[in-house]
Amino acid sequence: DTEVTQTPKHLVMGMTNKKSLKCEQHMGHRAMYWYKQKAKKPPELMFVYSYEKLSINESVPSRFSPECPNSSLLNLHLHALQPEDSALYLCASSPPPGQGAGELFFGEGSRLTVL
Amino acid sequence: AQRVTQPEKLLSVFKGAPVELKCNYSYSGSPELFWYVQYSRQRLQLLLRHISRESIKGFTADLNKGETSFHLKKPFAQEEDSAMYYCAFGNNAGNMLTFGGGTRLMVKP
Numbered sequence: 483d484t485e486v487t488q489t490p491k492h493l494v495m496g497m498t499n500k501k502s503l504k505c506e507q508h509m510g511h512r513a514m515y516w517y518k519q520k521a522k523k524p525p526e527l528m529f530v531y532s533y534e535k536l537s538i539n540e541s542v543p544s545r546f547s548p549e550c551p552n553s554s555l556l557n558l559h560l561h562a563l564q565p566e567d568s569a570l571y572l573c574a575s576s577p578p579p580g581q582g583a584g585e586l587f588f589g590e591g592s593r594l595t596v597l
Numbered sequence: 598a599q600r601v602t603q604p605e606k607l608l609s610v611f612k613g614a615p616v617e618l619k620c621n622y623s624y625s626g627s628p629e630l631f632w633y634v635q636y637s638r639q640r641l642q643l644l645l646r647h648i649s650r651e652s653i654k655g656f657t658a659d660l661n662k663g664e665t666s667f668h669l670k671k672p673f674a675q676e677e678d679s680a681m682y683y684c685a686f687g688n689n690a691g692n693m694l695t696f697g698g699g700t701r702l703m704v705k706p
Contacts, residue, residue: 486640515693524683524696525641538693572641586633586694588641 484509488573488589496597497563503592505556505573514556515586516548517572525572531556563596570594600624601686601697609703610674618669618700620658620684629687630667631694632658636680644669644682654678674704 486507495501505514513532517525530538531550545567547559556573570593574586600623610616622628632644645653647660647667658669667684684697 524699525694527693527695530693585643585646590640 484587486573486575486587486589488571488592490592491590492593492595494595494597495560495563497565499563500559500561502560503558503571503573503594505558505589506554507575507587508554509575509577509587510553511575511577511587512553513576514550515574515576516546516556516558517574517588519570519572519591521569529558560594563594565596568594568596601630601684601695603682603684603697603700605700606698607701607703609705611705612676613673616669616671616674616678616702616704618682618684618702620667620669620697622665622667622684622686624665624686628660628667630658630660631685631687632656632667632669633683633685633694633696634680635683641683674702676704676706678702679704 489504493501515530516528518528519525527540528542529548534550534553545562549557549559570591572591573589576586602621604619608618630647633641634644635641644656645651645658647658656669656671658667660667679702681699681701683699685694687694
């Protein structure tokens with residue numbers, strides 16, 4: 483299995499809802515990432531997990547809460563989002579440093595719409 | 598802070614014409630630079646990285662430290678090259694990427 487799988491592909495939620503995005507990979511990668519991509523813009527890094535520990539938080543609002551339950555799974559918990567949070571959320575994973583450095587494997591994304 | 602700039606949002610060429618997608622970076626040290634590509638309805642994927650000095654699908658990119666550039670080139674464009682291309686700067690052993698704004702390449706028949 484050489485893919486990063488994201489679910490759901492599409493999510494519509496209200497501003498008071500709580501929902502989660504899920505990401506899974508079985509390539510043995512120990513770094514996993516969340517990126518946010520607005521329309522016609524490049525992906526922007528949100529969080530980095532390295533060996534299941536949060537190593538980077540790019541000043542993301544607390545209404546986004548990441549979780550890495552194990553080395554294969556990455557979640558993004560969403561609560562009290564705003565309409566401007568509507569975007570494509572991309573998950574990625576990568577081999578450890580020294581093994582294919584710089585090659586991030588991306589999922590297809592979860593397209594989130596906040597009403 | 599490091600920054601990656603792609604000055605062209607859209608580049609349109611005819612099939613068989615040479616292609617050059619521009620990428621400039623600002624960083625005082627030795628950068629790790631990459632080109633990622635996203636074809637229509639496909640996921641973002643690595644095209645090539647500067648440390649490999651490889652040619653992928655006919656594309657090459659040379660790091661020019663004097664001009665702080667990492668332009669992507671192909672001598673003869675094909676229609677299947679039409680896609681969104683992102684230049685990316687790598688931190689932390691190259692695994693934390695900062696993307697440029699992207700250039701959409703359209704290759705016309």
